[in-house]
Amino acid sequence: xxxxxxxxxxxxxxxxxxxxxxxxxxxxxxxxxxxxxxxxxxxxxxxxxxxxxxxxxxxxxxxxxxxxxxxxxxxxxxxxxxxxxxxxxxxxxxxxxxxxxxxxxxxxxxxxxxxxxxxxxxxxxxxxxxxxxxxxxxxxxxxxxxxxxxxxxxxxxxxxxxxxxxxxxxxxxxxxxxxxxxxxxxxxxxxxxxxxxxxxxxxxxxxxxxxxxxxxxxxxxxxxxxxxxxxxxxxxxxxxxxxxxxxxxxxxxxxxxxxxxxxxxxxxxxxxxxxxxxxxxxxxxxxxxxxxxxxxxxxxxxxxxxxxxxxxxxxxxxxxxxxxxxxxxxxxxxxxxx
Amino acid sequence: xxxxxxxxxxxxxxxxxxxxxxxxxxxxxxxxxxxxxxxxxxxxxxxxxxxxxxxxxxxxxxxxx
Numbered sequence: 001x002x003x004x005x006x007x008x009x010x011x012x013x014x015x016x017x018x019x020x021x022x023x024x025x026x027x028x029x030x031x032x033x034x035x036x037x038x039x040x041x042x043x044x045x046x047x048x049x050x051x052x053x054x055x056x057x058x059x060x061x062x063x064x065x066x067x068x069x070x071x072x073x074x075x076x077x078x079x080x081x082x083x084x085x086x087x088x089x090x091x092x093x094x095x096x097x098x099x100x101x102x103x104x105x106x107x108x109x110x111x112x113x114x115x116x117x118x119x120x121x122x123x124x125x126x127x128x129x130x131x132x133x134x135x136x137x138x139x140x141x142x143x144x145x146x147x148x149x150x151x152x153x154x155x156x157x158x159x160x161x162x163x164x165x166x167x168x169x170x171x172x173x174x175x176x177x178x179x180x181x182x183x184x185x186x187x188x189x190x191x192x193x194x195x196x197x198x199x200x201x202x203x204x205x206x207x208x209x210x211x212x213x214x215x216x217x218x219x220x221x222x223x224x225x226x227x228x229x230x231x232x233x234x235x236x237x238x239x240x241x242x243x244x245x246x247x248x249x250x251x252x253x254x255x256x257x258x259x260x261x262x263x264x265x266x267x268x269x270x271x272x273x274x275x276x277x278x279x280x281x282x283x284x285x286x287x288x289x290x291x292x293x294x295x296x297x298x299x300x301x302x303x304x305x306x307x308x309x310x311x312x313x314x315x316x317x318x319x320x321x322x323x324x325x326x327x328x329x330x331x332x333x334x335x336x337x338x
Numbered sequence: 339x340x341x342x343x344x345x346x347x348x349x350x351x352x353x354x355x356x357x358x359x360x361x362x363x364x365x366x367x368x369x370x371x372x373x374x375x376x377x378x379x380x381x382x383x384x385x386x387x388x389x390x391x392x393x394x395x396x397x398x399x400x401x402x403x
Contacts, residue, residue, distance in 0.1 A: 119396050129397045136400075206376060209383045218387040236353065237388040243355050262349035269384045 096156050099147050107147060111140050114157050117239065118164045124234045125168035127223040135171060139164035154248040161239060162249045165231055172227040205273055221271045225264065232257075232264035339367045344374045348381050 088109060090098070098106035118139055123132035142163050143150075150159055222233055235241050235249065246257045344367045350356040351364055368375045 115400075116393070116396055119400070120393050123394055124391070133397050133400055136396075204376070205380050206383070209380055218384075219391060222388065233388060237385060238391065243353065258349055258353075258355070261353070262346075265349060265352075265381055265385060268388070269380050272384060 092156060093152075096147075096150065096152065100150065107144055110156060111143070114160050115140060117157070118160055121161055121164050121234055121239050122168055124219065124222060124238045125165070125227075125230055126171060127219070131171060135164060135167045138167050142167070154245070158241070158245050158249050161235070161241070165235070165249065169227050169231065172230075205269075208273055209269075218268075218272075221268055221275065224271055225267055228260070229264035229267045232260045233268060236261050339363045341367075341371060341374055344368070344371065345377060348378050351378075352382060352385050 090106070090109075092110070092113070095106045095110050099110060115136060119132055119136040122135040122139070123129070126132050126135060139160060143160050150156070154162075222230060225233065232246075235246050241249065243254050243257045243261075246252075246261075247254050250257065252260070344364060347356060347360060347364050351361060356364070368378055
């Protein structure tokens with residue numbers, strides 16, 4: 001298998017090396033268009049991975065531990081002449097420059113540096129392996145086709161994450177048609193909204209959060225957040241981007257970045273706390289509202305109105321939050337992968 | 339520092355995006371205020387849980403091989 005894969009890698013490397021020599025002055029866009037259908041048939045990253053040097057491709061495919069790469073040359077050092085032999089030692093800036101000039105191998109090396117991080121961003125946003133894998137492939141393909149428009153205003157990775165984040169948000173918008181309601185959204189009733197209630201006062205919030213089973217399943221709660229909250233959490237706490245980097249990525253001010261992260265964490269915290277009494281709390285909320293609306297303040301309780309309202313109102317409310325009668329497995333997405 | 343200012347700084351403090359002087363004032367307020375300390379601990383527990391999520395490997399077949 002090793003030999004076959006290396007042969008495959010060499011084949012692609014030779015093929016694209018030949019193409020590069022033929023089309024020395026072609027832009028990457030022209031190259032991409034020329035091989036568009038073929039690249040897609042073969043899955044684009046096939047090439048990016050295989051076009052690495054034989055050693056690099058082998059290490060990635062078969063997970064052979066390698067010594068850390070030698071220190072990247074600093075910006076003060078003179079740029080190294082790009083040859084096929086030493087591209088892996090080039091600085092990221094040099095690789096980006098080459099990629100913008102149409103060097104597919106340079107782009108392949110860049111893609112290899114960030115594909116796993118991009119995949120993790122997508123996985124935490126989308127919650128399953130297949131969608132995350134597709135989103136990552138799409139992000140790298142888009143980055144490849146638009147690298148000439150990358151101006152270097154941010155780092156390459158931030159630029160790539162922005163592409164991936166937008167793809168994930170698009171996917172979440174498509175999913176919205178399935179009416180998956182984030183647990184941090186208010187309950188909707190025909191004549192207004194009510195906030196979801198916090199759990200039992202018997203325990204302090206810290207005691208509830210201290211239960212391992214709740215925070216141990218934090219991925220589930222991340223996936224129940226709204227797309228905007230989810231993205232804030234993923235960029236900051238999964239990807240570890242600074243406020244400055246997130247500001248570049250989203251085009252928002254630092255103040256906006258901070259307040260979005262703050263709101264997202266509060267939403268996540270409330271979602272975890274709400275989980276404690278998820279089903280019973282929802283029913284209790286409906287019950288409380290119906291009592292308030294149909295029982296009357298001083299003219300005595302109208303039990304018939306209350307029970308009629310309970311039957312219709314509770315059904316609507318539970319359907320609205322995605323819980324069908326006799327369906328206790330409401331809307332959990334995905335799970336831990338890898 | 340009052341409670342409103344303190345609560346507003348929780349996120350920046352957790353992200354180490356806060357000036358040293360502000361951080362000291364923030365910590366002093368937390369020591370004196372149970373409510374703010376409770377809110378801070380809750381936010382920190384949730385944030386720590388997210389940050390402790392392991393990095394997942396690329397799925398087999400990602401490169402089509």
